[in-house]
Amino acid sequence: MSLDPAALSAVADRILAKTESTYEDFVRRWHLRAERMFLWLMVGQWLFGIFIAVTVSPFAWEGKTRVVSNHVLAAVVLGGLLSALPIALILLRPGWVGTRHVIAFSQVMWSALLIHLTGGRIETHFHVFGSLAFLAFYRDWKVLVTATVTVAADHFVRGLFIPESVYGVANASAWRFLEHAGWVVFEVSVLTYGIWLSLNELRRIAENVAQVEAFAEREVLAAVPAIPVQATA
């Protein structure tokens, strides 16, 4: 029994196309899964920010006069603003490339807000590294680049005007932001390598799925008569 080269070529093309579409479907599903997680994270961070502001510094005082503190306003208004657009995009434009970059920017700005709300506690700076790990769920290194650039820009600008707020010391060098950004790049490098491995794995799974589906179709079975499974069909 002879093989038809044209039919085999067509099958190979179909498998490649199926691999690509399956892979893109997998990646898109990962994006949607990450966005569902960020939907809850954005809501949770907002509530957490308000909780911190209300419990730590609910009021500002001038003698006997008290007013709602700036921290509470920042948590409600700025925190609400930070979460609002990511939530709107997740609900209305899921999977769009802009959605995940807006989330990356918002997530880093959330770190800055939480550091502010906790009175500059050095421990809150770890929120940046946690956020990068969350963003890695997208399996898209470009999202991590957006986050890294935002961190570096935020540190550079604040380092110029109020170095104590980012470095914990008053007389930090103007270049110290590079040290902080360097640690972020360190984590991002590891995460990017993990993303690359993960995407390769995903592509291999997509190939397997495409092959299994192609060989299960009648036309394929007809085009490859030498395959033993044909004899039993």
Add this chain to the structure above:
Amino acid sequence: MLHRAFAAWRGGGRRKAGGNATLIAVIALWALAVIGGEVMMWSYQLTPGATAAAAPATWPAGGAIPAHRGRPLLLMVAHPKCACTRASLNELRRLIARFEALSPPPDIYLSLVVPEGEGAGWIDGPVLRNASSIAGVRVVLDPGGRFAARLGATTSGHVLVYGADDALLFSGGITAARAHEGDAPGQNAIVRALYGQTSPIHRSPVFGCGLRSPAVKG
């Protein structure tokens, strides 16, 4: 604008070429608003309290705290209900740890301002609780804020340091921003002054709640 943005969001497969451009414009406006919010937040934090009057060159007699000849003295003036003062107290705690090698060590006081018409119960709160957990800090009350006024203090968290010879060494705040913990020029100035080293500054801005109620206009 909003209508177009919403249509762009909901456009799905019927999206027009201009849809993403509108959406990107909305995102840019949002980013500007977020950055503006952060700038306003930091602007508030970096705005010091009302300018303090000059502190007495020597420790004023007749207050709740006796003269202290032979020992340095550090006094923080605080509003008992000021949440921002938590940061000042936490920095005071760290500052005290840097006094270990000082001989003699300074006497350290926290003076809580009680406004006119309020009783001693006014001081109950997080500031007193926090101060009570700092070893070596003695708490005194300042009815009506009269002693704070004599010292020139207008803002919670104001620290005054007098040397063993009774001379004023430092007057100002020990945080770099309102309610913000971390290193600050005032802390280093105090340490240098108490260890007998020259310091480039002897004053620093104070970030915190006002000690006095705002004057009624009209």
